[in-house]
Amino acid sequence: MTDLLTHLDAALTYARQHGADQADAVVIRGQSRSAMIRQGQSEGIRHAESLSLGLRVFHEGRVATVSGNELSPEALNQLAERACAMAKVVPPSPDDGLAEQPLIPIPASTVAKLDLLDPATPPDMNTLLDRAREMEDAALSHEGITNSSGASASTGLHDIALATSAGFAGRYQRSGHGYGISVLAGTGTQMQRDYAFHNAVHQADLEAPASLGHEAARRALARLNPTRPKTGLYPVLFDPRVSGSLLGHLAGAINGAAIVQEASFLKDRLNRAVFGKGITITDDPTLPRLAGSRPFDGEGTAGQPLNLVEDGQLLHWLLDSRCARKLGFPASNGRASRSGSGSVRPGTSNLFLHAGPHSPEELRHDIKEGVLVTELMGNAINMLTGDYSRGGSGFMIRNGEIAEPVSGITVAGNLLDMFARLIPANDLNLMAGHHAPTIRIDQMSLAGD
Known part of the structure; x- marks a missing residue:
């Protein structure tokens, strides 16, 4: 690993020699490897290695x-x-x-505390094939999975290594492991698909392959024979598999680059209430064993937990140095x-919505007729106005209980209104890769029959 910093030091030396003021x-x-099993046969066995070096130089205000991808x-x-x-x-x-x-x-303790490098021996290709086969066998054992x-x-x-001409030099390693499966239930035009996946920094944190196979099968079977509800206004619950997408829209709207360009529906909302009382949204790069954690950001600045939203109030933009200067922050x-290309822009690390006090069951118990959205598709989001429209599928909620599956629906609203009304459940699970718990938003437009 130390050779990477040696190469960076050489690159910075050459930059100064060629006239850079700073760099x-x-x-x-x-390096990665992956294996796929389909209908019991191995497919897509891949080994990959990559290297990318990005150099940024400054000269007289430019x-x-x-x-x-060469280090000679x-x-x-x-x-x-x-x-x-x-x-x-x-x-x-x-x-x-x-x-x-x-x-x-x-x-020295900063990198160690993050625990981003799995000490276990990485699985070889045969082990990866065995785990993929175990997932598929578990899913295909369910009657109705076709x-x-x-x-x-x-x-x-x-x-990852970063160095600057001002004296910063840092490096760290990050491991990653993942399982995923997608299966089909039913036949012909009635066929339905669903999936399950899990990614983790440490192998020990991954769900068992068979468990994911069973989950994918149960989800696919539950989607058989869907209906379309009548068009109207409904309370909507977003499953944790999709609720984090709402945080993605928030992150885009409070990105310093969007604020500089005045291309955000939240550009005038700093230090104002955007969410309801009690809502907290945090970006935290210091959480151990999570894929978004890092000891320093893309400019060598310390990563600290930051409550972007606290008690419903928007407190911060996402800022790199350039955007901070543009917007007048110190x-x-x-x-x-x-990225490996060297380009810098504001972003998030581990962005998550804090859990609320109620379970998903308690959150829906008073809903006479509503919708639980478990999958979203398309992305008709207007970041200037906050207008929101996405295709989806999921299940009807009737008298507080999960009822028949639905598909071919469109869920619409405005993100400002949605943020103000959202209510989080208590089922946040960051180790499962969820960035938000189940979310309830009342009075959303739903287009069906």
């Missing part, structure tokens, strides 16, 4: 970013030369620059995300 560089090296001295020198040549001719961008408060030095779209198992490891709030 930073990131390198991401990954910035240029370039990327490459010659390649790094050419990359730095190209970046500096670009920075001398592009238009000025005075708000670009290194982070004002980098994490120097990185405490076909499989495939079951897959994967494992991977990423090395510094970023450690939300810079970075």
Whole structure:
């Protein structure tokens, strides 16, 4: 792992030699393997290795970013030369620059506490095939499951290193493991599909393959013979598999880049109530064993938990250094995300809606007629107005109980109204990959028959 920082130091040295005032560089090296089983036969056996280095240079108020996938001295020198040549001719961008408060030095305990590297031996290809086969066998054991779209198992490891000309240098490793399966129930035009999956940093945190196979089968069978409800206004419950998508829309609306461009329906809502009393939404990169955790952000700034929404009030934008300067803030709030290409923009880490006091059953007990949405498709979201419209499927709720399946519906509303009325249940499970618990929103438009 240390060789990555050695290469970054060389890239920064070359950048200074070619005229850069400041520079930073990131390198991401990954390796992965995956296997798929379909109808008992192995498919899609893959090994992959990747490496990407992104170099960002600053010269007299101008910035240029370039990327490459070679780490030889010659390649790094050419990359730095190209970046500096670009920075001398592009238009000025005075708000670009290194982070004002980098994490120097990185405490030794910071990376260790995150527990992002699985100490267990990664599964070999035969083991991945066995786990995928176990998933599919469990699903196909259910009467009524007629076909499989495939079951897959994967494992991977990423090395991430970042260095800046201001003296920041940091690195860490992140492991990842995943299972997934999709099956079909019924025949002909009555066929229904559903799925189950789970991803985790540590193998020990993954659900058992057979358990996921049974879950996919039960979900597919439950969707047989769907109906379409009448068009109207209904209370809607969003299952945890889809409720996190509402947080995705929030993250897009409070992204500093969108605020700078005035391209958000929340651009005038900072320090104002956007959600109901008691609602808290946190972005926390410090949670152990979660895929979004990190010891520092894409600019080398310390990652700290941040309540973006507290007691319903919107308190923060997602900021990198550039957006912070554009918007008049003294510094970023450690939300810079970075790809292997070196580009920087605000983003999230582990973004989640805090659980409420009531169970999903209690949340729906007074609903005489409503809808539980378990799958969403399409994405007709207007980020300027907040208008929301998505296709979906799920189940009717009748007298507080889950009833017949429904499909071919469209759920619509406005995100401002939806945020103000949403009520979270108590079933948040971050280790399952859910970013929100079950959510109830009353009086949503539903288009059916």
